[in-house]
Amino acid sequence: MPMSIVLSIVMLAAFALLLAAFIAWRKGLPRKQIGLLLLLALVMAVNVAIWTVPDSEGTAPIDKVD
Template structure:
């Protein structure tokens, strides 16, 4: 499971990099916005799985 979360975060960083490159090339703003939105969604999903609740448990620990 930790490998999957790591790959998702790497993908989020890649999306931010792709958005930067798209911005530098002058591609449409909609494409850049969608890349950044996807990166944000990926990062929030990893956060949901890894941030502990009030009892100190994470969904990541419960899944294992």
């Protein structure tokens, strides 16, 4: 599976986690669960950023993957 598809799926999952956190907040679920959903979404988004943001030389790590 190409890396761009994997990164797209990860971002879709991060958006789904944000939506789940919002729904959990509206239902009044414990803040710990909401915080964990938000933390996981943040970790996923940062992971995608690490793979796609270019370095000082102008190449992103995803460009180096076969």
